[in-house]
Amino acid sequence: MTLTAGESRDAIGSEELEVWRMLQRAQVRITRLLEADLMVAHDLALASYDVLNQLAESPGRRLRMNDLAERVLLSRSGLTRLIDRLQRDGLVEREACASDARGLFAVLTDAGADRLAEAAPTYLRGIRSRFLDVFDEDELRQCAAMLNKLFPEAAG
Amino acid sequence: MTLTAGESRDAIGSEELEVWRMLQRAQVRITRLLEADLMVAHDLALASYDVLNQLAESPGRRLRMNDLAERVLLSRSGLTRLIDRLQRDGLVEREACASDARGLFAVLTDAGADRLAEAAPTYLRGIRSRFLDVFDEDELRQCAAMLNKLFPEAAG
DNA sequence: GCTATGTAGATGCGTGTGCAACGTTCTAAG
């Protein structure tokens, strides 16, 4: 590290830091593998899958742009473009919001639901083989507990 | 989910899937917080920090472009541009490789080392407060063990 | 020595992202 000064107490045990770095690496690598799976098998980016999935899980297969952006961890502008693409491909439609003229719903089309249903097995198989299958039940429980400590508010 | 067919056994317990999704969210959100910290305090992107850090940890403060790209999870082309920027800012230099005329070393400059030393406390404080401090020793050990199961080869 | 195959790094191109700014609509204060 070659830290010069001011690190009297910040000289964290490298092992602890290493945990974070390994987590980073693991998450990035698995995510890329999942995305590659989806791309070759279904020509679907992971972000697109997430959007379709979120919509499918929502009542009326629809979500306000803003809510959707939060759930898929995208900026509003990023989601605008992504929905543009999905709409161009017929997987999603925009629909006006009756109660708020500023708002728009992103709505999953039948084609979008079909596409999601096609891709879901690939996605699930990927997560299973690359993540879930590696651990036993206790470990997954431990993991879930730790994640809940990290983000208590994300318990939805 | 509205899965249609072919999912006889793929109907994973939603809880298991949720573990992966929470991990994804946690990792992305923490990473963005760390990056924001570095940007406002030191005008340094996280990828740049990682590069400087990797170089600082390497013998002779230097690494071949290829090796470096692997360690920071970047494509070769991505690293080429990033090193371009860091070189423009005087934090890194390119140096020919004696034993292989194709090869280049990315070498950390003194200015780069200084910049890293400035930013390190911010980075460490961020990881500590947003990740390490949330857990006790046992949990971190558990976490490390699980990560080693995920990527046995990444035990460096 | 000469050719074929492979590797290191750089570059053209297309794509996807976030930030800042904008128009529109909602809400609150007077």
Next chain:
DNA sequence: CTTAGAACGTTGCACACGCATCTACATAGC
């Protein structure tokens, strides 16, 4: 009713990334 401020979604812009391609060099086979 009018007006100030906030919220929703889109757009202009710049930037960072990966893929495919390219050049230069290395290595193996003959």
